[in-house]
Amino acid sequence: MKQTVHDAIVIGSGPAGYTAAIYLGRAGYAPLVIAGALTPGGQLMNTTEVENFPGFPKAVLGPDLMNQMREQAEHFGAQIEYDDVVSVDLSGDIKRITTDGGEEYQTRAVVITTGSQYRKLEIPGEREFSGRGVSYCATCDGFFFKNKPIVVVGGGDSAMSDADFLTRFGSSVTLIHRRQGFRASKIMVDRAKANDKISFLLDSVVTRINGDGSGVTSLDVRNTATGQQSNIPANGVFVAIGFTPQTAFFNGQVDLDQDGYILVKGGSTKTSVPGVFAAGDVTDKIYRQAISAAGMGCRAALDAQEYLTSLDNR
Ligand SMILES: Cc1cc2nc3c(=O)[nH]c(=O)nc-3n(C[C@H](O)[C@H](O)[C@H](O)COP(=O)(O)OP(=O)(O)OC[C@H]3O[C@@H](n4cnc5c(N)ncnc54)[C@H](O)[C@@H]3O)c2cc1C
Numbered sequence: 001m002k003q004t005v006h007d008a009i010v011i012g013s014g015p016a017g018y019t020a021a022i023y024l025g026r027a028g029y030a031p032l033v034i035a036g037a038l039t040p041g042g043q044l045m046n047t048t049e050v051e052n053f054p055g056f057p058k059a060v061l062g063p064d065l066m067n068q069m070r071e072q073a074e075h076f077g078a079q080i081e082y083d084d085v086v087s088v089d090l091s092g093d094i095k096r097i098t099t100d101g102g103e104e105y106q107t108r109a110v111v112i113t114t115g116s117q118y119r120k121l122e123i124p125g126e127r128e129f130s131g132r133g134v135s136y137c138a139t140c141d142g143f144f145f146k147n148k149p150i151v152v153v154g155g156g157d158s159a160m161s162d163a164d165f166l167t168r169f170g171s172s173v174t175l176i177h178r179r180q181g182f183r184a185s186k187i188m189v190d191r192a193k194a195n196d197k198i199s200f201l202l203d204s205v206v207t208r209i210n211g212d213g214s215g216v217t218s219l220d221v222r223n224t225a226t227g228q229q230s231n232i233p234a235n236g237v238f239v240a241i242g243f244t245p246q247t248a249f250f251n252g253q254v255d256l257d258q259d260g261y262i263l264v265k266g267g268s269t270k271t272s273v274p275g276v277f278a279a280g281d282v283t284d285k286i287y288r289q290a291i292s293a294a295g296m297g298c299r300a301a302l303d304a305q306e307y308l309t310s311l312d313n314r
Pocket residue numbers: 011012013014015016017034035036037038039040041042043044046047049050051052053083084085086113114115116118136137140141246249279280281282287288289290291293
């Protein structure tokens with residue numbers, strides 16, 4: 001039996017993936033979206049109120065926003081499969097995509113929007129209080145901790161910039177880092193040190209996040225040099241220990257940067273492979289926002305459409 005060759009397959013179903021699917025659908029390409037089996041809808045499915053996505057003056061719940069994006073994509077003809085991609089063959093004009101469920105799909109264009117996953121502390125209380133005091137996104141959640149004690153965990157540029165940003169909201173900001181030295185650039189460290197609302201707890205690791213029905217109340221901390229235990233009050237804990245872009249299954253077939261993010265050419269969404277485009281957090285380690293991911297999903301769909309047109313005119 002002859003297999004269907006899709007015009008476009010979108011891998012991932014966060015804001016970038018669904019936006020790409022809406023544009024490709026409206027353009028008549030009936031995209032197939034391979035949405036992921038575990039977290040279809042992406043990172044916003046794990047949050048409550050999203051207050052900074054334009055068009056929702058009274059905020060919108062993350063899962064509601066993503067369900068509406070899915071419905072909009074389906075309305076314009078997107079077909080959605082809730083499965084994980086496990087391998088790809090991106091060589092040639094017809095790309096092959098294999099899923100965990102054992103299906104092999106063929107397509108002329110691919111839009112990769114698999115996002116990135118924040119690294120976790122993996123300590124007691126982290127999962128329990130996630131979204132109730134534990135956050136992985138200062139830009140998204142800082143506002144919820146006005147005049148409350150905040151802790152930032154990490155020693156890289158993100159941790160420094162988060163700590164600096166969070167001083168706008170918190171009654172205090174304590175940066176906890178497991179070593180004395182920082183991975184962050186000197187300028188970021190100097191800026192954080194010059195901010196008298198930030199205090200530093202170095203050679204220290206958080207061992208437990210404590211709380212009650214109202215959310216996080218304190219953290220247990222161990223000094224890695226002396227072994228001494230302490231307890232510090234905190235209502236917001238921002239974990240800034242890095243992200244892992246979801247690119248392992250491309251197995252070297254698209255060019256990645258040293259941290260595993262997909263490289264795109266210039267201001268476009270074109271990857272190193274013709275016919276393969278990337279958008280959202282999987283290629284963006286700076287902005288990491290729903291609206292920036294959605295905007296890039298739009299651009300990837302337009303780049304894919306131009307590519308498909310050029311194939312048709314060959
Ligand atoms: C707790 C939390 C709160 C946030 N709050 C806000 C906020 O208030 N405002 C804001 O603008 N941003 C917020 N963000 C950031 C925002 O969620 C991300 O920037 C945005 O979701 C990125 O969109 P994306 O489409 O690039 O990727 P993601 O949303 O990460 O989606 C990736 C998709 O890829 C799929 N996928 C991954 N691997 C595979 C595979 N192998 N096969 C198939 N599918 C796969 C996943 O299932 C998922 O559907 C928040 C993030 C978090 C974690």
